[in-house]
Amino acid sequence: MSDNREQFRPADHPTDSFLLTTVVGSYPKPKWLNRAEDVHEGDEYDFPAEHLHEAHDDACRVITNEHERAGLDAVVDGEMRRNEMVEFFAHRIDGYEFNGPVKVWGHNYFDKPSVTEEVAYDEPWLVDEFEFTTGVADRSVKVPITGPYTLANWSFNEAYDDEEELAYDLADLVNEEVEKLVEAGARYIQIDEPALATTPDDHAIVGECLEHIVAGIPDDVRIGLHVCYGDYSRVYPEINEFPIxxxxxELCNGDYEQIEVFADGDFEPDLALGVTDAHVAEVESVEEIKENIRKGFEVVPPERLTVSPDCGLKLLPREVAYGKMENMVQAAREVEAELDAGEIEVGYAGAGAPADD
Structure with a gap:
């Protein structure tokens, strides 16, 4: 782990303290983009691929700008070109096939892919997306990628002896993609592994996958690992050994009941803490978010805290998603000013003092 965080501090940042603000990835799509995708997929109208491509470009411009208006330090295009987090990548990886949707819960369906032969890397998955976003952004751009363990765990394995072998091959492909993103200028890569904290004892596989992914990647590239639900005690303290x-x-949704898992004074990586609830369609107040941010100081000092929503915001009304981001940034800026003024006593576990509530 290296100190590569300062590169995301805006040149005009008003305080000495700096809480890096960002989003996890997904964001509500404009209704007109949803309509354009439906029309393109249907048979009633002629809506060719180049028209849909233009619609995606326009949506990326709009959402990237929306993130910057909210004041985020590191922005994402809201994953405007993506559908489901596994399906999007499976369509781009040789060896995957699709056989129709699978019911996952309630009335929700997931087009769960099958691995029918050895996976292989063909064309870049995200480089064009990243280059377009950096071309329209004034802030640093973060790139979320679904991790190899989740890509393996959420697919039918019909080609490999076991899921572990598949995950390692997928990790090598993710490494190829990250190398190409780095060549294109990416300096903030987030690996999404929602399957990690739901399955006991597989932290060793994820750790090995991450070793594959970061092999040969320069130290100035920030590597994040996002795990959005589950029992974190299954993966901690083992994540201290991960090359991230x-x-x-995601702790806001659980009212920070699991913060104690990490507050032992030995937490090694920086902490990216969810301080707004992605599952609640209400905008938290600035004061409430400030209280949530201070929860992070029970685990790490301010210079190691990143502030974000719990998870992707794509299922929320767009005005609610924007309100959460705007209040989150305002809360972070106010906490920074209070830190500069010495108004917050930071007592994270490693400092041997109680945290300020």
Whole structure:
């Protein structure tokens, strides 16, 4: 782990303290983009691929700008070109096939892919997306990638002896993609592994996958790991051994009951803390978010805290998603000013003092 965080501090940042603000990835799509995708997929109208491509470009411009208006330090295009987090990548990896949707819960369906032969890397998955976003952004751009363990765990394995072998091959492909993103200028990569904290004892596989992914990647590239639900005690303290700069957790939705898992004074990576609830369609107040941010100081000092929503915001009304981001940034800026003024006593576990509530 290296100190590669300062590169995301805006040149005009008003305080000495700096809480890096970002989003996890997904964001509500404009209704007109949803309509354009439906029309393109249907038979009633002629809506060719180049028209849909233009619609995606326009949506990326709009959402990237929306993130910057909210004041985020590191922005994402809201994953405007993506559908489901496994399906999007499976369509781009040789060896995957699709056989129709699978019911996952309630009335929700997931087009679960099958691995029918050895996976292989063909064309870049995200480089064009990243280059377009950096071309329209004034802030640093973060790139979320679904991790190899989740890509393996959420697919039918019909080609490999076991899921572990598949995950390692997929990790090598993710490494190829990250190398190409780095060549294109990416300096903030987030690996999404929602399957990690739901399955006991597989932290060793994820750790090995991450070793594959970061092999040969320069130290100035920030590598985050996002794990958005589950029992974190299953993966901690083992994640201290992972080759990551930042561990991104969903704790707001659980009212921070699991913060104690990490507050032992030995937490190694930076903490990316969810401080707004992605599952609640209400905008938290600035004061409430400030209280949530201070929860992070029970685990790490301010210079190691990243502030974000719990998870992707794509299922929320767009005005609610924007309100959460805007209040989150305002809360972070106010906490920074209070830190500069000495108004917050930071007592994270490693400092041997109680945290300020």
């Amino acid at each position: 700069d930042e561990f991104d957790v």
